[in-house]
Amino acid sequence: MAKKDKKPVVGFYGLTGCAGCLLSFIFNENEIVSLLGMVDLAAFPFIKGKQGDKEFDIIFLEGVVCSNDDLDMLKKLRAKTKILVSLGACASTGCIPAYRNFIDEAKYLPLMYEKVHRIKDKDPKPIDAYVHVDFTIPGCPPNREEVKSFIKQLILGKTPRLYNDPVCVECKLNGNHCLLDEGKICLGPITRGGCDSVCTNGRFECWGCRGPCPDANYEAFIALIKDKGHNSRTLKERMQSFAGLKLPDELQIEDAPDYVG
Amino acid sequence: MMKKVNVDHLTKIEGHATLHVKIKNGVVEDCRLTSIEGSRYFEGMLKGRRWDEAFEITSRICGICSTGHIVTSIQAMEDALGVKPSPQTLMLRELLTIAERIRSHATHLYFLALPDHLGYESAIAMIPKYKKQVVSALTLMRLGNDMMVLLGGREMHAVQAAVGGFRKFPSQDAIDDVRKRLEKAKADAVATAKLFAKLPVPDFESPCDWLSLYKKGEIGMHYGDLKGSDHTFKRKDFAKWLKETHESDSTANFVVKKGKAYFTNALARLNNCHKFLSPDAKKILKASKVKLPSKNTFLDNFAQAIELVHYVDESIRLCKKLKPKKEKIKDFKIKAGHGIGVIEVPRGLCWHEYKINKNGEITFGNVMTPTCQNLRAMNEDIKAYLPQILKYSESRIQLEIEKLIRAYDPCFSCSTHFLKIKWDKT
Structure with a gap:
C-alpha cells in the first residue's frame, strides 16, 4: 500500500452498468468531502472532466463486461492498478444483465438490429471471469456504509472482510x-x-x-x-x-x- | 479545411457515449452522438417472467432513475391488470418520485453541469472556492435520498412500492421530520435557482419540438395527456405518435414523434406547465427574464433549478397533507392484459408497456427511456448549433458541444437498445 506520507492514488470507473454503484459512493454526502481528502482521486469519469494517466493504488470498478470495449477497458485498468475492487453486483456477480446467459436467444435477438446482427456483443459476465479481482463489494446497489468502510480500510492498508452469514x-x-x-x-x-x-x-x-x-x-x-x-x-x-x-x-x-x- | 471533433469518452454524463463531428469547408458534414454502453436487452429478459417481477428487473436499467422506472413499471402493470391504486398510494408515489427528482437535479446541476460554467474540471476541484455551493448540493442530495429511504426503503432500486399499493408505510413522525428538513433546505434550492438564473446561455433555438405530460395544476407528474407545442394526445394513443426507429448505418435507437426529433426534459415540462409552479419558483422565473415556452435547450439546466424550488415546495405540501396509515395492497385477479405506464422522471418521459397472458406471464415488454427519446434531438441540436461556433478553436467547439449535451442531462445507461459499433473516422 501507499506510504504514510503519500495519499493513495484512486480511480472510480464503470463498464456497462447503471452508475448506481458509483452513486453509492457519492451518496455518502456527509463524509464525501473528507473521504476525498484522504486520497489522490486521479480518475472518476462520471464526475471529473480530466482523468490522470498514472499508476493506481486502488481502482473501484462497477459494471458488467458485455462488449469487447468493456473487456479492453477492464484489461487496461487491471494492468494499471495494484488493487482492483469490483464495486457492486454487476462487476461481482453479473447482476440482472447476466441473467441473459440463462434465457433463450430468441427472447432478445429481435432486439438486435438486422444490419448489425453479426456485431454480436459478449455474453455478460462479472469482471472476475476475465481478470484477478482483489476485493469484492457485493450488492445491487452496494450498501453505501459498506462502500465507505471498504475505502477507509483499504486506505489504512487493512484487509476488508465480507459478511459471511446469510x-x-x-x-x-x-x-x-x-x-x-x-x-x-x-x-x-x-x-x-x-x-x-x-x-x-x-x-x-x-x-x-x-x-x-x-x-x-x-x-x-x-x-x-x-x-x-x-x-x-x-x-x-x-x-x-x-x-x-x-x-x-x-x-x-x-x-x-x-x-x- | 477539415475540422474534426472526436470525443471518444464523454465525461460528466451518466454512462458512456462518443461524439463524432465532421466539418468540411465550413459545412457540417456529419455529426453523431451515440451511446457506447454494451447492450443489456432488458425487454428480452422480461419475456416469460411473472407480472410482479417486472419492476425489480427494469429498475436496474438506471441507478439514477431507478425509482422512476419502478413507478412507471408498476403503473403499466396496474393498467394491464385493471388495478386502481388508493389516493394515499398515489400521494406516496408522487413524493417518492419527487424525492428522486430533487436528488437527481441537485446531482446534475452541481456535479455535472456547474463545473463547465465556472471553468472547473469537476465539482471536487470547485470545493476550495465554492464549498458553500457544493455543501448545498450535498444537503439537497442527502435530503432526496433520505426521502427515498423512508418511502422506498433505500436510496435506489426501491423495494417498498408494489403493484396495488405499498408494502410498508412511513410514520407520521418521519413525515413531519422530512417536512421540517425540506423547509430548512428550501434556502438551498432557492440559492441554486438564483445561481443558475445568472449563468449566461447562448442564443440558440432548437429545431425540435418538445413533449411532456400535462395535467392541470401539476408540473408533469404521473398522469395526464402528452403535450407538445401545438398538439395534445392521450397516452393510450402513443403508438400513433411515437415511433422507435434506427438509422440504416447506425445501431443507435431513437424515438421520434411523427417522424421528427423531440426533446423531453425539465424545459419541456416547464414549457407546458410553468403556470402551475409554486409561487416562489414562479417568482424566480419571472425575475430571470427567461420567456417560456422556449426552444433554447441550453435552458434545461435553468429549468431543472426552477423545478428544484417547486419540488421542495410540492414535497412540503404533500408532507402536510399526508396522514400515513397502513393499507392492504389492493386485491385483484390475474388476467391477460396490455398496459401502458408513462410518468415524468428527472430527465423527461419514461414509458413502459407490457402484455401479459392469463397466467400472469409477461409476453411483451417495451421501455422507452428519456435518453432514447432525446438522442435524436441532441444530434439535431448539435448540428443546428455548430454553424454558430465554427469560428472557435476545436477545443472550444468541443466544450460548447459538451455543454449542450450536458444540458440535456443524458443518461446513457438508460439507452436500453444501443449497440456498440466501430466508427469510421476517415
Whole structure:
C-alpha cells in the first residue's frame, strides 16, 4: 500500500452498468468531502472532466463486461492498478444483465438490429471471469456504509472482510416476520448478508443480489420452496436473476417447462 | 479545411457515449452522438417472467432513475391488470418520485453541469472556492435520498412500492421530520435557482419540438395527456405518435414523434406547465427574464433549478397533507392484459408497456427511456448549433458541444437498445 506520507492514488470507473454503484459512493454526502481528502482521486469519469494517466493504488470498478470495449477497458485498468475492487453486483456477480446467459436467444435477438446482427456483443459476465479481482463489494446497489468502510480500510492498508452469514441472520435481528412463511420466494437463506436485510425490512423478498453465501444449503432450500407449492421455474429464474453465474454448476432446480412465447 | 471533433469518452454524463463531428469547408458534414454502453436487452429478459417481477428487473436499467422506472413499471402493470391504486398510494408515489427528482437535479446541476460554467474540471476541484455551493448540493442530495429511504426503503432500486399499493408505510413522525428538513433546505434550492438564473446561455433555438405530460395544476407528474407545442394526445394513443426507429448505418435507437426529433426534459415540462409552479419558483422565473415556452435547450439546466424550488415546495405540501396509515395492497385477479405506464422522471418521459397472458406471464415488454427519446434531438441540436461556433478553436467547439449535451442531462445507461459499433473516422 501507499506510504504514510503519500495519499493513495484512486480511480472510480464503470463498464456497462447503471452508475448506481458509483452513486453509492457519492451518496455518502456527509463524509464525501473528507473521504476525498484522504486520497489522490486521479480518475472518476462520471464526475471529473480530466482523468490522470498514472499508476493506481486502488481502482473501484462497477459494471458488467458485455462488449469487447468493456473487456479492453477492464484489461487496461487491471494492468494499471495494484488493487482492483469490483464495486457492486454487476462487476461481482453479473447482476440482472447476466441473467441473459440463462434465457433463450430468441427472447432478445429481435432486439438486435438486422444490419448489425453479426456485431454480436459478449455474453455478460462479472469482471472476475476475465481478470484477478482483489476485493469484492457485493450488492445491487452496494450498501453505501459498506462502500465507505471498504475505502477507509483499504486506505489504512487493512484487509476488508465480507459478511459471511446469510441475509436471514440480520433479518431476524431486525425483527422481521419471515417472508417465506408469508408464501414469498425469499432467497435470504442462501444469500450473503451484510446489507442489513434492507429489502426484507421493506417487506420485499430477497432476490439474492449479494450472491450466494458460503456453505449455502441449496438442496434444503429448493426442497423447502417446492414444498410450499411454488413453481420451480419461477424459483430458478429468481435464483438466476442476480447471481446465476455464481451458483454451483451441478445445481438442479427446475422441473417445470420453460416459457415458450 | 477539415475540422474534426472526436470525443471518444464523454465525461460528466451518466454512462458512456462518443461524439463524432465532421466539418468540411465550413459545412457540417456529419455529426453523431451515440451511446457506447454494451447492450443489456432488458425487454428480452422480461419475456416469460411473472407480472410482479417486472419492476425489480427494469429498475436496474438506471441507478439514477431507478425509482422512476419502478413507478412507471408498476403503473403499466396496474393498467394491464385493471388495478386502481388508493389516493394515499398515489400521494406516496408522487413524493417518492419527487424525492428522486430533487436528488437527481441537485446531482446534475452541481456535479455535472456547474463545473463547465465556472471553468472547473469537476465539482471536487470547485470545493476550495465554492464549498458553500457544493455543501448545498450535498444537503439537497442527502435530503432526496433520505426521502427515498423512508418511502422506498433505500436510496435506489426501491423495494417498498408494489403493484396495488405499498408494502410498508412511513410514520407520521418521519413525515413531519422530512417536512421540517425540506423547509430548512428550501434556502438551498432557492440559492441554486438564483445561481443558475445568472449563468449566461447562448442564443440558440432548437429545431425540435418538445413533449411532456400535462395535467392541470401539476408540473408533469404521473398522469395526464402528452403535450407538445401545438398538439395534445392521450397516452393510450402513443403508438400513433411515437415511433422507435434506427438509422440504416447506425445501431443507435431513437424515438421520434411523427417522424421528427423531440426533446423531453425539465424545459419541456416547464414549457407546458410553468403556470402551475409554486409561487416562489414562479417568482424566480419571472425575475430571470427567461420567456417560456422556449426552444433554447441550453435552458434545461435553468429549468431543472426552477423545478428544484417547486419540488421542495410540492414535497412540503404533500408532507402536510399526508396522514400515513397502513393499507392492504389492493386485491385483484390475474388476467391477460396490455398496459401502458408513462410518468415524468428527472430527465423527461419514461414509458413502459407490457402484455401479459392469463397466467400472469409477461409476453411483451417495451421501455422507452428519456435518453432514447432525446438522442435524436441532441444530434439535431448539435448540428443546428455548430454553424454558430465554427469560428472557435476545436477545443472550444468541443466544450460548447459538451455543454449542450450536458444540458440535456443524458443518461446513457438508460439507452436500453444501443449497440456498440466501430466508427469510421476517415
